[in-house]
Amino acid sequence: MDAFAVFGISNSGVNTAVNLLIVFLVVIWLALVYWTYADARRRVADPMLIGCATVASFFPFVGTIIYMIVRPPEYLDDVRERELEMQAAEARLAQLGYQLCPHCDYEVEKDFLRCPSCMRKLKDPCIACGRPLDPSWKICPFCEAEINVAAPASRRPRRRREEAAPAGGAEAGTQPYPG
DSSP states (O other): OOTTOSTTOOOHHHHHHHHHHHHHHHHHHHHHHHHHHHHHHHHOOOHHHHHHHHHHTTSTTHHHHHHHHHSOSSOHHHHHHHHHHHHHHHHHHHHTTOEEOTTTOOEEOTTOSBOTTTOOBOOEEOTTTOOEEOTTOSBOTTTOOBOOOOOOOOOOOOOOTTTTOOTTSOOTTOOOOOO
């Protein structure tokens, strides 16, 4: 009887074929464990999740199949590339003067004082030349007028209650006590 007989097979040719099949399946399984680890490193940023995916793949074949179902659909490099393309596109749009209203996302031009859609104030006009000013500017670049941070428009001071008191000596808004 052969010392390496698997499953009680006594035929040496069939026994050799079964042993080779088992070795082949073990090699495929170990290759899938490595593939899962390598693929998770390219798709997942969290080292803990990479470790969990690799440990799950130690369950022969099933762990790798589950990983393939739940893995992220794209590589981290592709995500970074897409984000860089978005930033470059936004920078090109900003250079072309394409801007959006911060309140309603309506397309506005860089020299608009108010949004035509929501009517909110976007910029203040220069006191001297009337051109739109960026809030961070200290001087108007068009007419060189200094930009003073204007105090809010002063309103007429409210009258005090004593000044608004009726001639009878009672304070405004109070009624005399009957009695």
